[in-house]
Amino acid sequence: MAIDRSQALDEPVITALLRPDHTGMLNVDGTARALRGTSEGEALQALIGLIQDEALKFRRPVRVTVRARTGLSILLAAPDGSIEEESFVPFEDLPQPWPPPESAPEGEGEAAAKAAAKAAPEVAPEAEPAPATAGPRAAAALTIDEDVDDDADDELDYDDPAFGGPVSAAPVAAAARDREPAAEVAPEPEADSEPEADSEAEADSEPEPHPEAATAPEPEPEPEPDAVVESDAQSEAEPTPEAEKEPESTPAEPAPNPVTAPNPVTEPEPEPQPQPQPQPNTAADPEADPEPVPQPRASTAPPAPPAPPATPTAPKEPMSEQARRDLLDAPSFLATTSVDEPAQRGLPGFMNRFGFHLAPGPAELSERNDIQGVSRHFDAHRTISVINRKGGANKTPTVVNLAAVFARYGGGGVLAWDNNETMGTLGWRTEPGAHGSTVLDVLGSADELLDARAEFGQMSGFVHHQQADKFDVLRSDEDATGIHEMTADEVDVVHSIAAKYYRLIFMDSGNSDRAENWLRMIDHTDQLVVPTTTMEDRAQAALLTLQAVQSRSEKAAELARNAVVVVSEWQPKESSISQRMADDFRPYVRDVVIVPFDPALKAGRIQYGALQPATRRAWLAAAAAVSRGL
Secondary structure (H helix, E strand, O other): OOOOHHHOEEEEEEEEEEOOOOEEEEEEOOEEEEEEOOOHHHHHHHHHHHHHHHHHHHOOOEEEEEEEOOEEEEEEEOOOOOEEEEEEEEHHHOOOOOOOOOOOOOOHHHHHHHHHHHHOOOOOOOOOOOOOOOOHHHHHHHOOOOOOOOHHHOOOOOOOHHHOOOOOOHHHHHHHHHOOOHHHHOOOOOOOOOHHHHHHHHHHHOOOOOHHHHHOOOOOOOOOHHHOOOOHHHHHHOOOHHHHHOOOOOOOOOOOOOOOOOOOOOOOOOOOOOOOOOOOOOOOOOOOOOOOOOOOOOOOOOOOOOOOOOOOOOOOOOOOOOOOOOHHHOOOOOOOOOOOOOOOOHHHHHHHOOOOOOOOOHHHHHHHHHHHHHOOOOOOOEEEEEOOOOOOOOHHHHHHHHHHHHHHHHOOOEEEEEEOOOOOOOOOOOOOOOOOOOHHHHHHOHHHHHOOOOOHHHHHHOOEEOOOOOOEEEOOOOOOOOOOOOOHHHHHHHHHHHHHHOOEEEEEEOOOOOOHHHHHHHHOOOEEEEEEEOOHHHHHHHHHHHHHHHOOOHHHHHHHHOOEEEEEOOOOOOHHHHHHHHHHHHHHOOEEEEEOOOHHHOOOOOOHHHOOHHHHHHHHHHHHHHHHOO
8 A cells, every 4th residue: 555645744854875885874853873784785674674663653654865876765654664765866867976976985984884873872783673563552562561651552451462461360260150050050949830940940959960061051941831842851850741640650760960961972871762752742642651751862952943844946037138148248257457566766676676575656657657658559550740840959869769769668660761852860860771772762662662572671671770779760862962852652652661561650851841742741640749949949930830730731730739849958957948838838739748958969879778867768758648649
């Protein structure tokens, strides 16, 4: 169960530090508690034990700011021992220089740990961490100290055996006496008492019954005496009313000791007589034998009344035709379960390497959702066009990074196509292949590539594969002296070839939104992406481009309303500018994503793995936004 953040305490202020030399410190409102370990994992476990102690002390979740070599984390620790990460900032994203250093000078961590130990001598540095379940109530269950004056313990009932208190033998003996049979304390019967009462009076004069008889409850008499089947003891000791009227009746033999519970081992059973067992109405028969027949029965309790004859249950009526459903609509019996992997990033991910099993925090869960979105495969090819009528608006880096994200997480089948009407720059910013083929070579071999017998490997001679980022690049014409311009029909041919061999097609556009190839590209588009930088003229060009697309047709207007705008910071420390531009675009498009400044995107070949972590995360978010529109 997730920790309730609304219950977390902001005071006292709790901070923690883990050093590379396996030492550390937990500071609670200025009171330091030192820790050290022989390994990184041991020091980490000691820190977790101290954090859990604080949560147990306050009986509410506490916030702890932890600095480690991985970065800065804010943890939530609950009294039950569970720990969650509320936020995390990687080390490389923190302002530099940032403590703790990657390698502390020798002995620095040891000296700091000793100083902290002197400040808090009551804490043993190498103490074992408290168990996650050892709360105040659990401690009270183990030891009871009546002299302890603790407000938290006032609510506990230490005399309750549930807390482990001793149980006296006196109540047990009293309870045993209370369970003595009522026959031993019954009053003397009166002269006109019923036969059952006489039997009880005779039982009082007999020796003490078997010890096991004291534990059995006394049977309650039946409401109708004439329907009761008498036991052996009653049959031998009590003559029926009809037998008293006969003068020749023989005296009854003394009745055996009453037995209140069936015990065939301690009480011998009498020999059965050849006479059949009397029926329930024998006692009321005037012609019955005055000599009662002893029965092989050892209990004075009346037997259970005979069970009524079983009535056959009527078979259920067949279900009506209206209530029946088709078998194909029956739900599956297999339970669908979702298992979340433990945290892999931040401090929880670092802790999980040493045997912990902490759940991922909100930031990591959001990243996993984005990865799941870009990993989807669709039922047909999809075309994503990246457009801005202004040059230098970051169109080519947007195409490269989006293609890399989809190819890395979703597998192959991703093509980046430079659809510039003359000569574009996509080939300059990506890895070249072993050949110099361009889109003009694809047009020259269109019949072979569109043939039904063509194989996928044939495209390898026309595209340039990006080995690290797993996608292919189709370059535009690179002849500086050439005069060829792409037409609408040629875009149709190349797009049909690309749709045959690839599941995702990213099209990089030129700067003329009136060219034939540009307009035909919009006709093939499933999702528009409009990049811009933090420069005002690029943002204005992006807005004009969207307005021009909206006025083309009904389909184009829908593409413009569902467009994704990517705002890339052109210089460092432009977060306020990028945020303002994003806010200006948000009311008019489906989504806006901000990409922080990264020098790896300024010039040269673009590789997704060479970007900073924050930049990669931003491009993953942009790709997830694109995926939601597909």
